[in-house]
Amino acid sequence: MEDFPIQVRTSEDLGRYIVAARDLSPGDVVISERPLVFGPKAMPDPEASMPCVGCYKPVFTDIGERCSKCGWPVCSGNCPGLTDPRHHGVECDILSVRPECVLDNMSDYYRHDALLPLRCLLLQKTDPEKWKKLLEMQSHMESRTPGTQAYDEADEFIVEYLMNNFISKLEGDLKKYTPEASSELLHRICGIMDTNALEIRLQEGAELLALYANTCLIEHSCLPNTKHTFLQSPKDRNDLYTITVKVVIPIAKDEHIATMYSHALWGTQARRQHLKDTKYFSCKCQRCSDPTELGTYLSAMKCLGEEKTPCDGIHLPEDPLNEETDWACSKCSVKISNSQVNMIISQMGDEVDNVLMMGGNAIMLENLLCRLSMFLHPNHYHLYSIKHSLIQLYGRQPALSSVEILDRKIKMCKELIAITKILDPGNARLSLYSSVLQHELHSALVMKSKKANPDGTPKSLEEIKPLLIQAKAAIEDAISCLKDDDEETSGQKLSVVIEESKKDLEKYCKEKNIVL
Numbered sequence: 277m278e279d280f281p282i283q284v285r286t287s288e289d290l291g292r293y294i295v296a297a298r299d300l301s302p303g304d305v306v307i308s309e310r311p312l313v314f315g316p317k318a319m320p321d322p323e324a325s326m327p328c329v330g331c332y333k334p335v336f337t338d339i340g341e342r343c344s345k346c347g348w349p350v351c352s353g354n355c356p357g358l359t360d361p362r363h364h365g366v367e368c369d370i371l372s373v374r375p376e377c378v379l380d381n382m383s384d385y386y387r388h389d390a391l392l393p394l395r396c397l398l399l400q401k402t403d404p405e406k407w408k409k410l411l412e413m414q415s416h417m418e419s420r421t422p423g424t425q426a427y428d429e430a431d432e433f434i435v436e437y438l439m440n441n442f443i444s445k446l447e448g449d450l451k452k453y454t455p456e457a458s459s460e461l462l463h464r465i466c467g468i469m470d471t472n473a474l475e476i477r478l479q480e481g482a483e484l485l486a487l488y489a490n491t492c493l494i495e496h497s498c499l500p501n502t503k504h505t506f507l508q509s510p511k512d513r514n515d516l517y518t519i520t521v522k523v524v525i526p527i528a529k530d531e532h533i534a535t536m537y538s539h540a541l542w543g544t545q546a547r548r549q550h551l552k553d554t555k556y557f558s559c560k561c562q563r564c565s566d567p568t569e570l571g572t573y574l575s576a577m578k579c580l581g582e583e584k585t586p587c588d589g590i591h592l593p594e595d596p597l598n599e600e601t602d603w604a605c606s607k608c609s610v611k612i613s614n615s616q617v618n619m620i621i622s623q624m625g626d627e628v629d630n631v632l633m634m635g636g637n638a639i640m641l642e643n644l645l646c647r648l649s650m651f652l653h654p655n656h657y658h659l660y661s662i663k664h665s666l667i668q669l670y671g672r673q674p675a676l677s678s679v680e681i682l683d684r685k686i687k688m689c690k691e692l693i694a695i696t697k698i699l700d701p702g703n704a705r706l707s708l709y710s711s712v713l714q715h716e717l718h719s720a721l722v723m724k725s726k727k728a729n730p731d732g733t734p735k736s737l738e739e740i741k742p743l744l745i746q747a748k749a750a751i752e753d754a755i756s757c758l759k760d761d762d763e764e765t766s767g768q769k770l771s772v773v774i775e776e777s778k779k780d781l782e783k784y785c786k787e788k789n790i791v792l
């Protein structure tokens with residue numbers, strides 16, 4: 277026990293939190309545990325497909341099979357999860373009190389997001405130890421009062437749904453499954469889930485939410501020092517969705533262990549608002565406290581100056597921890613209120629999302645980049661998103677493969693890699709972004725090495741070699757960024773592509789007789 281890596285502490289500000297019990301190094305495992313309970317998140321388009329209640333594979337509901345007992349959509353009547361108590365095995369009895377199936381308004385009728393709260397409730401009987409641990413979790417009920425969005429949504433979609441359709445109909449049988457099943461208790465479970473549940477992205481595309489007794493104690497920081505992964509294909513089926521929390525940057529004894537509850541590529545205002553709305557606290561971490569966000573200028577705006585006096589200063593929040601802060605210019609006296617900034621940035625965000633969602637082509641993205649660049653610092657997170665997409669279009673077709681475009685791509689890759697390294701030095705959250713950037717940098721360098729010089733002569737070996745040395749370093753970085761993503765489908769797919777590129781690079785060097 278002496279060598280145990282972590283220690284739980286309590287403070288007024290944080291509640292329970294975890295610190296390092298000794299100096300920890302990248303790669304050290306601080307927590308590995310099985311989930312207390314897990315359940316499906318609703319599918320993004322439940323009218324098209326729903327998760328099977330036994331294994332969460334998307335099933336097409338209008339033609340698909342149903343559970344023979346409760347009528348909920350399943351992948352097949354033989355799905356092993358249908359009888360497994362961790363999956364559908366126990367809840368099926370409760371869901372069977374409403375045996376009729378429907379084909380209309382299916383997403384209102386089969387609410388998959390209500391299954392996890394139901395599974396939590398059922399722990400009272402199926403596993404009292406786990407139930408006890410679940411009740412120790414923070415629910416923030418003091419903030420989730422009637423009239424708040426969190427309370428009202430939980431009430432409509434989960435509590436009322438479960439109470440009216442199932443629990444109230446169980447009558448005498450209720451105690452057999454769950455000694456206590458009030459609306460208040462269900463609301464508390466919803467609070468516990470919203471505060472503590474982690475998202476698991478499954479290989480088939482569906483998402484689960486899961487609760488972990490120890491991992492849930494890890495506090496948030498916008499500069500996290502751990503990364504977690506979920507075991508999706510265990511040797512022992514009881515280890516399904518076991519979480520492993522690994523250190524990604526050195527942590528000294530007594531330093532706080534942290535993970536990130538928000539989005540690493542959102543600016544400070546957006547992250548803090550999200551954390552306040554969903555987790556009920558105001559983040560004061562090192563990144564949030566620094567107006568430049570660790571020197572990245574991820575939220576900075578350009579100053580347009582006063583009416584007739586242009587200005588090339590930049591606007592940053594005077595006090596990023598104050599929601600009423602002004603944004604002051606670094607050169608002139610112009611100030612903008614935080615609410616104005618939020619309005620402009622959120623409108624721009626909608627524009628970026630629209631273009632990205634419709635799969636905008638390079639011209640659309642370049643136009644948007646050009647327009648938003650008039651108002652935003654080149655490192656602004658909206659521009660980062662546009663550039664990250666553009667980088668993946670440049671070099672993909674002949675019209676976008678000129679030397680000028682490849683140079684532009686190389687420059688953009690290097691700039692975004694630098695920002696990403698500062699924001700997430702341990703690849704805790706942005707490993708896929710970093711890996712894509714490094715891989716694209718490698719491709720642009722290799723393509724450039726194959727292009728003739730401006731005078732039409734082929735490149736000499738002396739000209740090719742430095743480009744390939746950089747390309748080799750980039751591809752090795754691309755691989756190393758993904759070293760902890762082998763359980764993630766997107767990480768696995770990207771790894772395959774990158775390994776192929778690495779082989780191609782080796783073959784090319786061999787053909788040219790170049791030793792790197």
Ligand SMILES: C[S@@+](CC[C@H](N)C(=O)[O-])C[C@H]1O[C@@H](n2cnc3c(N)ncnc32)[C@H](O)[C@@H]1O
Pocket residue numbers: 289290291292293412413414471472492493494495496497555556557558559560
């Ligand atoms: C998943 S729980 C963490 C465990 C919790 N502290 C407890 O005692 O059960 C998340 C909650 O912890 C608190 N918390 C986590 N990180 C925090 C931070 N950086 N600053 C303030 N509160 C934080 C917030 O109340 C948040 O809603």
